[in-house]
Amino acid sequence: MNFKKVLPFMLAALFAFLTACSDKENEDNLVNLHIAAQQDIISISFPADSTETVLSINSEFDFSLQGQKSQTQEVVTLSKNVQWSLSENASSTIDKNGHFIASANAEIITLSAQFGHLVESIEIRVSSAVFDRVIELNSEVFSIDMCQSQNIKPIGRYVDEDGNEEIRPVDSTIINTIEWLVRNQEDNIESQRAHIETSNNQAAVRTLSAGTIVIQAKALSKLTGNVETSIDFEQAIGNDLNSIKLCDSSDTDLLNCKLDTTELEKDKTLSIISVGTYQATDGSSLNTNISNNSKWGIDNTNATIALSADRQQLNVTGNSENTSTTISVACGDIVQSIANKDITKGVVLDSSVTCDNNIDCLATTEEIKISSLAVSSLKVTANANDLTDGQSFTLSGNPAEITLVVTAVFSNNTSQVVTEDSNLAYSILQGSGTVIEEQVDVDGVYTVEGFGTAEIKLDFRGESFIALLNITL
Amino acid sequence: MKCKYNMKLFLYLSNLLFLTIFSSSIANAGVFFAIAPAMITVDTENGSTRPLVADIRLAYEIEKHQLELAVMSSINEDKLNQLTVDIPSITSVFYRYSPYYEDRLKIHVILGASQIDVDSTYPNTADSTDSFEGISFGVGVEEAFISIPELKLKLDWIQLYRGDKLNINALSLGLRYEF
Secondary structure, three states: OOHHHHHHHHHHHHHHHHHHOOOHHHHHHHHHHHHHHHOOEEEEEOOOOOOOOEEEOOOEEEOOEEEEEOOOOOEEEEOOOEEEEEOOOOOOEEOOOOEEEOOOOOEEEEEEEEEOOEEEEEEEEEEOOEEEEEEEOOOOOOOEEOOOEEEEOOEEEEEOOOOOEEEEEOOHHHHOOOEEEEEEOOOOOEOOOEEEEEEOOEEEEEEOOOEEEEEEEEEEOOOOOOEEEOOOEEEEEEOOEEEEEEEEOOOOOOOOOOOOOOEEEEOOEEEEEEEEEEEOOOOOEEEEEOHHHOEEEEOOOOEEEEEOOOOOOEEEEEOOOOEEEEEEEEEEOEOOOOOHHHHHHOEEOOOOOOEOOOOOEEEEEEEEEEEOOOEEEEEEEEOOEEOOOOOEEEEOOOOOEEEEEEEEEEOOOOEEEOOOOOOEEEEEEEOEOOOEEEOOOOOOEEEEOOOEEEEEEEEEOOEEEEEEEEEOO | OOOHHHHHHHHHHHHHHHHHHHHOOOOOEEEEEEEEEEEEEEEEOOEEEOOEEEEEEEEEEEOOEEEEEEEEEEEEOEEEOOEEEEEEEEEEEEEEEOOOOOOOEEEEEEEEEEEEEEEEEEOOEEEEEEEEEEEEEEEEEEEEOOOOOOEEEEEEEEEEEEOOOEEEEEEEEEEEEEO
16 A cells, blocks of 8 residues: 555545534534533523613613522623524614614514523513603612712603503613702702712712702603603712721722822822711621712812712822822812812812811811922933943043033933932042042033043932943043 | 534545554554543633543554554543533544654654544533534654653644634543554
8 A cells, every 4th residue: 555645635635624524513502501601600681670671662772681600609790702682573683782772663572692502581572652751760769878879760651652651761762861950858959969960871869968859850751742840859868978088099998998109209190089988777887989979179289180080089190399288088068169060070179178067078188298200210421422321431532521411211201401400419439530520510520630431420319320431542 | 514424434434444554464564552641622712621531542654654543532521610521432533644754752743533522511401412523633742762662652732623613622641552
């Protein structure tokens, strides 16, 4: 048998199989099992409290899927490897992230979610009933303390073409159009105790101080064509805040955290958070980041403060070096007046904040020192020639004098010539009196006394540079 | 599977070819036997499992060329959380080519075909056995013991099955004895 003759045929046959064969159907079962096993999920379900089964035509909704882990029985939200699908002939659509867009006509469809080998389905009714008004602030009664945030699910009245009434959560086509009115219960004036904002089709109550408020929802009724105002929804804001403190934004242990970083370089930013400790109904303590709903202040212009885009932390930027500033934070009623627009964007004042009478208010302060910018390196030239730290450079031509120019590079990547800065110290380590002599009253200029090696050490705010010069004819 | 019939036919013909060669007598040819534990990696984008198998091979060698019949059977299953994966059997035919035949340390290029059965169990799901057939390829190295030249230490890495969403690889370290 001649292998050399048979070999090409075998290789060709094998290559053909290599490109043609695939057990795709069999792969699916094993791949799906690995998907479920990787996250240790043994069952899946739609979250009961956040899954809508009746949706208005042309509305949008983000479905989610949760899974139960086999080891811990913990229920977790599944964000990866979920395949969403709708029943055949559905006019509505759903994308790979579970974002559902209802069709323009009423229909009943089956929504399926597959995670690994696990499949769960629910029936969705796309309803043509039109929105009339908000009839409840939230699907269930809730309690809230000052400086907290609470997502709410307003309940609306919908009416179809036959006059049938549907009571269900306000859908995405309406929720963003609602104007929320918040008043103090006792004097009926516009309240600064709370604010309701809507983002990504989710309404949330943000509270700033304790008391009772009255909330109303104004929205255009698609049933009547008029702007309809809801009944009054009364909501108490509690005062179970026990303490308030400042922490570094990187802290995750909110129970034991404190502000460790109290020094800030000029032009650098320090991020801090306010942490509130609340008394829970079961007697335990709850520590939470309340930066979003705190009232922030600063006592001078040595630094500037601003909430981050998500309002989860306060950014302090140093302005004046070798100074200090005091950051103050309060939760509750403060002495300083607040514009209503500050309530919506987050309260950040350019003066200190202080509690009104220490009733329904807690405050704390922290001094932050603003230091000079750190020096990251020094650049030095000798008679306009660039020097390298510690490396010898030859100056030929028998120069009469040597002029050093020192540039400091700072930690924010800016640079500045510091040759005559009082913080820059020159010292001749080698060749003093024989090779070079420091000129009096002129920083960085040396008279050449003779040939040889001169070594000059430069120190500037913790950074050093050795200028090593070889002076020749 | 679209090429199942062809693949089975191919494996059958390969076995016949192997037995024909094995029973013939050719100069500068030899028969050898190899045994090794092998770690099989069932590799998906979302996790891998690595059961162990016993890898037994009977082969015929003519200079730079070898033809191997491999039979592998489960030693130990592997678990990924609650998923248990076991390999009850693998049947393969490999052609091996050694380009540096005269060297002490021989490197082999491996090409062949395999059929792999994979058992899987998962809570609340019926137990299943999936069968995969496909072209296999890989590399191997072997070196003879100085005191017993007929006995060689060998290491093989072979991709037994390459699929769209799943690959099955084998890594074996064992001994080969040349009769």
